[in-house]
Amino acid sequence: MENYILPVRLTSFDIGATRKMKYSMILRLLQEAAGRQLEEAGLGYTVLREEHKMVFLLVAVAARIHRLPVYGETVEAETWFCGLEGAKFTRGLRIRVNGEVCVELGSHWVLTNPDSHRILRPAVFPDSKAMPVKPNDPLPVPVEKQRPGLLFGEHTVAPCVRCAGKRVARYSDIDSNGHVNNAVYVDMLCDFFPDGFDGHAFSSFNIDFLGEVKEKETIGIRAHHKDNCVLYEGRVDERPCFVASATLAD
16 A cells, blocks of 8 residues: 555544644554555554564654644645665555645654664564555655754854753653653653743744653753744753754744
8 A cells, every 4th residue: 555544533632722633643644544454454553672682763854834734624644655764664654635635754764673682774663565665756845864962062053052941851752662652752842932922823834753751751952943943852861852943833
């Protein structure tokens, strides 16, 4: 199956303070649609983990937001496999409402051993036919690697870098892989926006997930806001765990 479409009617749990879909819901829809597509091919999360000793981990996303759907709308999250880039599996996502494209996204994933956390070669994936490349439909948004370390250290990108705060990973943040779920980091972009996110909106965001964060670990987050761009970086002690950038809507 070249693509998979997941219909979801947005409920009050999916909606934020602006009465629109939460930004983190974008990644939740990506994860769910990708998982469902593999399930239909007989290679869902449980089968891959228990029978083949492998799981997919999301390592980078780039999202472009045209508008956020609102409460009560039914969104269609369409996802498809876009091919390999070295050891990375690339996957696209479009979120539509009544045919209107609301969100587009490109993503990179790696296949890992859930016990050793070692990255596996794509060739060991049990059935390449389960992830056919959709012809003439590449990643909707290019995923470009971001440079970590700009907001930490003596030579930061700007003297007005903010120590935005600290975020302790709680039990409810942890997913079935034993670390903070990727969607939680999107919430952090809002929660640690300099001087508060009220009155602002994102037109795009990019996140590179650099390292796992476990329960009770503390992420130190720094942010830099200039014009319509915001840079973020998070570390656990001296270990980078994510780097992100976001563009503000006009």
